Amino acid sequence: MxxxxxxxxxxxxxxxxxxxxxxxxxxxxxxxxxxxxxxxxxxxxxxxxxxxxxxxxxxxxxxxxxxxxxAEVPPTLPAFAPVLSLATAQPTGSSLRVVLPNGVKLDLLGVEQTDLPRLLNCLAALPCSASNPG
Known part of the structure; x- marks a missing residue:
C-alpha cells in the first residue's frame, strides 16, 4: 500500500x-x-x-x-506582409536594363556606379535556365 x-x-x-x-x-x-x-x-x-x-x-x-x-500566446503575424516601395521619385543613380537569353527582363533604376560590379557579379553567378543551353 x-x-x-x-x-x-x-x-x-x-x-x-x-x-x-x-x-x-x-x-x-x-x-x-x-x-x-x-x-x-x-x-x-x-x-x-x-x-x-x-x-x-x-x-x-x-x-x-x-x-x-x-500560457503566453505567441504574437500572431499579420496575414500579409507590407509592401515597401523602393522606387524614388527621381532616380539618382544610373539605370540598367538587362535582357537575359531566356527572355527575363530586369529594369534597375537608381543603381549607383559603385553597386554595378557587385550586381553584375550576382547576375552572372545565377544558374542558366534548363531551356537555354550554356
Missing part, C-alpha cells in the same frame, strides 16, 4: 452554513499537482482525503484550463 500524500496545508478550512466543506485554494492546487504525476490514481487520492473523485477531477480540469489560458 502506498503512503498517504502529505500536503503543506490543511485541505479543509471550514464548513459553510449549508454544511458544505470549504477548501483551501493552495491545498487544492497541491492536490491537483499530485494527481497530475504519472502513475497517480485520482480515485486513490480522493479516497485518502475523503473527497469525491468527480470533485477532484473537476479541480484538475479547472487547473488545466487556467494553466492553458495563462
Amino acid at each position: 502506498e503512503n498517504k500524500t502529505r500536503l503543506t496545508r490543511a485541505l479543509i478550512v471550514g464548513h459553510g452554513r449549508d454544511g458544505r466543506r470549504r477548501y483551501d485554494p493552495e491545498a487544492k492546487r497541491e492536490l491537483v499537482k499530485v494527481c497530475l504525476q504519472p502513475g497517480t490514481s485520482v480515485a486513490r487520492i480522493a479516497l485518502e482525503y475523503g473527497i469525491n473523485a468527480n470533485l477532484l477531477r473537476k479541480w484538475i480540469d479547472r487547473y488545466r484550463e487556467k494553466e492553458t489560458s495563462e
